[in-house]
Amino acid sequence: MLKNIRTVFVLLFICGIAYPLLMTMLAQVILPVKAEGSLIKNESGEIIGSEMIGQSFKDPGYFHGRISSINYDAAGSGTPNYSPSNKEMIERTLNDIEEFSNENPTVDKADVPSDLMTNSASGLDPNVSPQGAIVQVPRIANERGLSEKSLYNLVDEYTESRSFGLFGEPRINVLKLNIALDELE
Amino acid sequence: MDLLQIGVVLALVVILAIPMAKYLTNVYSLEITKQDSMFGKIERVIFKLSGIDTNDMRWQQYAKALLLSNLVMFIISYIIIRFQGVLPGNPSKIDSMEPLLAFNTAASFLTNTNLQHYSGESGLSYLSQMAVIIFLMFTTPATGLSLCMAFFRGLTNQRSIGNFYVDLIRSITRVLLPLSILIGLVLVSQGVPQTLNPTAIANTLEGATQNIARGPVAALESIKHIGTNGGGFFGVNSAHPFENPNGFTNVLEILSMFLIPAALPLTFGYMARNKKQGWILFSAMGLMLLVFLSITFINEKNGNPALEKIGLSQENGSMEGKEVRFGIAQSALFTSVTTAATTGSVNNMHDTLTPLGGMAPLAMMMLNCVFGGDGVGTVNILMYSVMAVFLAGLMVGRTPEFLGKKIEGKEMKLIAIAILLHPLIILVPSAIALATQLGSSAISNPGFHGISQVVYEFTSSAANNGSGFEGLGDNTPFWNISTGLVMLFGRYFSMIAMIAVAGSLLAKKRVPETNGTFKTDNSTFLVILLATVLIIGALTFFPVIALGPVAEWLTIR
The missing domain is CATH 1.20.5 (Single alpha-helices involved in coiled-coils or other helix-helix interfaces)
Known part of the structure; x- marks a missing residue:
């Protein structure tokens, strides 16, 4: 022993x-x-977030991220773990689609990609799909008085490709895109 | 692109398995190898400090050493997490864990299950994360590998069953530790944190405050996968961007968890001096994986019909509970590999998988022999192989033999008990949970999905997987005690039975091969083996699969 x-x-x-x-x-x-933790700092050295971690964006002048049941509280992580047949999830999705349509009246519902209207696994997903950013361009152009073309270019510039061009999916880091958006003006 | 990236990853699994298999064969060789000049010095220091002699053991001694050392690990781990609140190494002032949860947590990590009924960020101090979780993440796969080698030696007629302590320590010094350091550093280069500084506080673009939990993540992340452990640093495990930041790390984590389980059948081939035998076992497991992976991929890609109906495009598949950077291909692949290798880490939420997409990982854990965890998975497929030989022998009326050893009543009894125990410890507790308020009150998703939640929890415990349909409210006395016991039974009972089988076979004389010998290294045997696994699995689990995932699928289709 x-x-x-x-x-x-x-x-x-x-x-x-x-x-x-x-x-x-x-x-x-x-x-x-x-x-x-890949922290991003502003000019005066204050931490404004982490490159890896999503943030909550509610202002219509910013690109929005995915749905997060924990509202991007990175002290924890989580998701409601809905089953695909769960009624609460279907209810929530209906509300989110309606809210999106109100904020983006020019966008056809069928063009909204599913990632934008669903809860990520971590609740902290820093990314949306390129299409998820593109459908928000008319709203932001309107809010900020910028040309849609300059925004489409920005989205294009901030589209990250798959690792080695092969693994994973093309995506956009919403925080980085919004920082660039602020610098555009 | 989806199929290409899945194909490349699977090809990499096969390519890496071959050199790893050769390496492992030398690690556990009973003869002196070149590796001894590299690692021998350090190991001799460890042997001396521990007071271990390195002589060969009898099977009873081997089993005793395995059980006693694991018992000591259990007691020490329990004490640390039970009193972490007053122990040093607790900068975030986390409370001590209450007794039943501490029992469940210690049992869970001791058995390589890593089922977590606490939340990673707030349930454990830094000392507990390191001295309990990371420590057990090394010693439990090392225990599994030792058992596996003892079993291999028994089946392949080696000099002896070996020495448990030598196997245990070599697993750590020659396999797990070097790989963990290497892969851990690659993970850091991709953005996985490794720091002892506390939570970072950020002022967001919209002027809110965001507290960002971090910690020594990379050190845990690498051994979590190489050791097929699966317990995450954060609550959402490998779905958290800090644990798994991009497509490359996702592939790296998948390859890490399959490296050892995919190499072991080939190692068995080398030890048996019959490479073909190794490839037959590998193919049997590989074919099953392909089938289940396809089921998950196709169903997730098709999306959720319930959301399609309300007008949300499902062109990119079912994205609820998944991360954009992984998409469907890397999520389906991760899900299949983590349940096949019984790692139990998740990069998407299994509770939210489509009904049939979630059935496939459940089925792999029920079969418990599709590659499986470090060491134990290969032992399971060999158990089924012996069973297949026995059934085939009965059909043609000969005494069954496996690799020149006669399979007789004693071995068959032990193997049959080990195979039957697995469904018993899944179905009986599931039935109790569903029939009583104690268990059924934890269900968070109403309807047929609730049955899947309960069955998944016990299957994951019995298979020592540790992934969960996480919606289940499982931190209650009933769940902590029941799953804790299921995990312990699931691991140790079959381990001891298999060491006994190895000891019994080792004592037998080898019978010479004749024309009438039933060959186990050809495609006929492959078919018989697959049929044995699927018939036993299907007969046992079909009713409960029909009540859970299949019924849910029919309702939302």
């Missing part, structure tokens, strides 16, 4: 203490910005 206890403590030290501390040290030395 004693040798089992000794073995477990030796392994606990190697795997549970030394390994995570070594990893922290290596990561902090080699990749300090990413190891800290």
Whole structure:
């Protein structure tokens, strides 16, 4: 029994203490910005968010992200875990489509991509699909008094491709796009 | 593009499995290998500090060492999380865990299940995340690999069953630790945090305050997948952008969780000096994976008919509970691999999968032998192989043999019990939960889906997977005790039975191969093996599949 206890403590030290501390040290030395969570700072050095984490955008002058049941509270993470047959989910989606139509009266409902009207898995999804940004362009052009063409160009510029052109899906980082949008004026 | 990226990932799985299989064969060789000059020094220090002698064991000693060392791990882990509130390493002032939840958590991580009834961000201190969770994430796959090697040695007529402590420590020093460091650093380069600083506070563009939880994520993320563990740093696991930031990391995590389970059948082939035997086992598991992956992919791609009806385009598939950067292809792939390898991490919410899309991962956990977790999955498919040989032997009226060893009553009894225990510990507790208020009150999605939620929870526990239909309100005494026990039974009972089988086979004389010997390394055997797995699985689980996912599918179609 004693040798089992000794073995477990030796392994606990190697795997549970030394390994995570070594990893922290290596990561902090080699990749300090990413190891800290890819935080974005403004000119005066204040943190305005993380490149990786979505933010809540309600202002009609900004591009909006996906639905988040936790309202992009990154202290936690989560989703309502609705089943595909859940009535509450269908109710919520109906309301969201209606709200979107009111805010974007020129957009045909059939053109709205499903990612924009659904809750992400994490509640913190930083991305929308390119189509999800394109359908919001007329509204933002109107709100900000910018030409639609300049906005379509911006969306195009901020469309990130798949990893190695192969893995994952093309997407737009909503926070980065909105920062660029503010700089456009 | 969808099919291409899935195809490339699957091809990479096969390509990586071959060198890994050769490497593993040397790691667990009972002879002296070149690796000893590299790792031998460190290992001798560990052996000395631990007071271990490295002589060969009898099967009873091997089983005893496995059980006792795991018992010590359980006790220490329980104590740390039970008293984390007053222990050091707790900058966020997280409370101690209450006894039943602590029991469930310790059992869950000890059994390589990683079912989480607490929430990652707020339930554990930094000390618990490191000294319990990360620690067990190394030792439990190492235990699984050791068991697997003991079983392999028994079946392939090696010198002895080996030494548990040597296998355990080599698994960590030669396999899990180097891979975790390497993959962890690649993950950091893609944006996975690795910091001991507290939550970051941001002022958003719209002027609100956003608290961004972070921590030593990368160190946990790499071993979580290499060790087929699955417990996430954050509540939503690998769907969280900090755990899995892009398509590349998603592929890397998929390859990490399949690296060892896909290599092990080939390692078995090398050890048996019959490469073809290894590839037959690999193909049987690969074919099952392809079928279930296709079911999930097609159903998710077709979208949710209930949302189509209210006018939401489903052109991009069912996106509720999924992340844009993964889309359908990478989500379906991750779901299939994580339930096949019984990792249990998720990059999309399984509760929200379409009815048939969610049935496929459930079915893979019920079969419990589609690659499976590190070590134990290959043992399961070998169990079914012996069963297949036995059935085929009965049909032609000969004494069944597997790799030159006679399969007799004693082995068959142990294997039959191990195979039957799995459905027993899923269906009986599910029935109790559904029949009583204790269990059924936890269901969050009404209707047939509620049955799937309950069955998924127990299947995931029994298969030591750990993914959940997370809507289930499962942090109650009933769920903590019942799933805790199911996990412990699911892991240790079959482990001991298999070590006993290995010991019993090792003691037998090899019978020479004749013309009448039933060959187990050809396509005929592949068909018989698949039929055995599917018949046993289908007969056992069909009724409950019909009541849950199939019934739900019929109602929203």
